[in-house]
Amino acid sequence: MFFVIAIAGKRWSNREPLAHEKRWSKISFIAACLGLALHLTFFFTRWIGSGQIPTSNMYEFMTFLAMAIMIAFVIVYLIYRKPLLGMFTLPLVVIIIGYASVFPSEVQPLIPALQSNWLKVHVTTAALGEAFFAVSFAAGLLYLASVIDFEGTTKAQKREQFWLEFCLYSIVLVVGFIVVVFAFKGAGYEAQFVQEKVTIDSQGAEQTSSATVDYTLPPIAKPFNSQPVHIDSFLGMKDGLFEAPSWMNGVNAGRKLNTVIWSVIAGSILYLLLRLVFRKPLGAVIHPLTKGIEAEDLDEISYRAIAIGFPVFTLGALVFAMIWAEKAWGRFWGWDPKEVWALITWLYYSAYLHFRLSRGWHGKRSAWLSVIGFVIVLFTLIGVNLIIAGLHSYAGV
Template sequence: MTINETLSRYSDLSYGTAFVVYLLALILFCAQLASVRTESLKLTVPVGVSAGPVPPAFDARVPGRIVESPPRSMSDRLGNMGLSLVVVAFVFHLGALVLRGVATQRVPWGNMYEFVTLTCAAAVLAGLILLRRPDLRTLWVFALIPVLILMFVAGTVLYANAAPVVPALQSYWLPIHVSIVSIGSGVFLISGVSSMLFLLRLRFAHSSVDSKLGTWMRRLPEAHVLDRLAYKTTIFAFPLFGAGVVLGAIWAEAAWGRFWGWDPKETVSFIAWVIYAAYLHARATSGWRDTRAAWINIAGFVAMLFNLFIINMVVSGLHSYAGLN
């Protein structure tokens, strides 16, 4: 199989561009988060004084008279600019995957570098869908930080030159199994971050202790909003990840002659799936819906990260296809 080195270099360039633009978007979202409290203080109305209704587009008192809409706040403008940069970066991100696939003439998730790239793209896409509301855009700060960390690790430690996959991965199951698992993992990233922020929001929302962390946490959406976001994303990702595990077992039977062999990757994937099942059960059980369920969700997220890195890079097994030199 011939590798197109030119397209491979363009893929790497697109990947680096996406990383830089994501970083710029993170800076804008940090500025947005920092401006929330300042603007709320400016707009505070003294006790006993009515702020009045928002001016309508047309003044009802004078027919035909148009009243100008109030200007957008600095927080809104920063959020809109940050979201625009995320969209641009996502296009470059997808471009890196497409160019890598065309350069290698295969699906671009045959090693750890490509798998993490696809997982991060899935996480960003989930964010574009779930965090599109203006009141949720401050959460982009905490969604982009793990994405940038993963992309940095993938582009440095996990990077592999464009090349054909090993014979064991040359199967039609590769694009099906790996894509489903990576998409589920990317959505789980949003879920895990939401549960972490939910616990921090509860901890500092009504705390009398004044701290920088508490100040930042009080600028986030309400705790119940974060908890609902974590729950909705898990509901979506859980069946995807479960389907990925089942399809992986079918592939294992075709490749190795058995559906399940308790390989380290299979075992930890099953453990993570069970933890997320426990979270969904706890979330629907009275007495477990708040902090206890959130801790279970975080445990599932940790298991996912352990499965993604430690199992692939450290533990030897049948799934050791990291592509590392």
């Protein structure tokens, strides 16, 4: 909020705009550092209290990632002193902490594969590298908001406007997910289904088993081949509106599909409300805020953040990860989904640096690459953990 005052409050301030921005930027940065200090206190007291580094499940890892983004932001801010970057990086941190808070926050005992000092080195360095990618994403998004012509009518200009708006809409969807989960959790909503699963054993005989699936959101999509046990009243709903497809056979696939549907509904409603309030696309709302900042500076910040984060990510997500994999499972590489997507992320940012340094891809091309890159990072962190089964699935608990 202080960074918003520093940027947007210049037009209403009695002070000279530069003096207003300088004063509130200082206040904002001090507040951000205090928040980071509290987050560090939380991290180390939880570590001391539990006796294990708090990065072993989705709640702990996502809160650590948020803290790492704050550390990366402080480093980049001290170099470039651009308050507009804080106005967009810090909300990303808040969203990630909100997302983390959806998961159980209890300390969970480490499984044998996680009982290694290489876990500390691997996870912390990988997350710190991803944190710099997040700062690059914020700078890239700001660059696009500053240079795209929102009054343009050509086909290329319309396409740029659409994709930037789609990026902002996607961020609003995540906010919608957090809002709807906390709303129903606060109301104490519960629904429960019994799902029957039929499997074929090695001798060709059918084996039937049943499992209980708990919902904390009203069941628009219920588990495949299931019957309701208990459903709290919501708009007269006594059963799911439809079954999840049979091919979605992952753990709690129906519940996850239901969460995605609710996220799209809540996020779309929130997006429409914002459009009604501002009466223009969100990109056009942001565009005036970027006046007075050089687009080349944002382009440079986006590149420098990746240049700092890439070697750190290389060490954490590949080198240290392979050493840990050899210690835990007796092999350096096993084509586990998380390993594959970590490699895809590394190859993508390798290509980014190649195009930037060898082909001279600056400006819009570089900004779009930084934005898409962080989308890949988020899928590696969230999509792989929660959708694709693998050795890293324990992180989705």
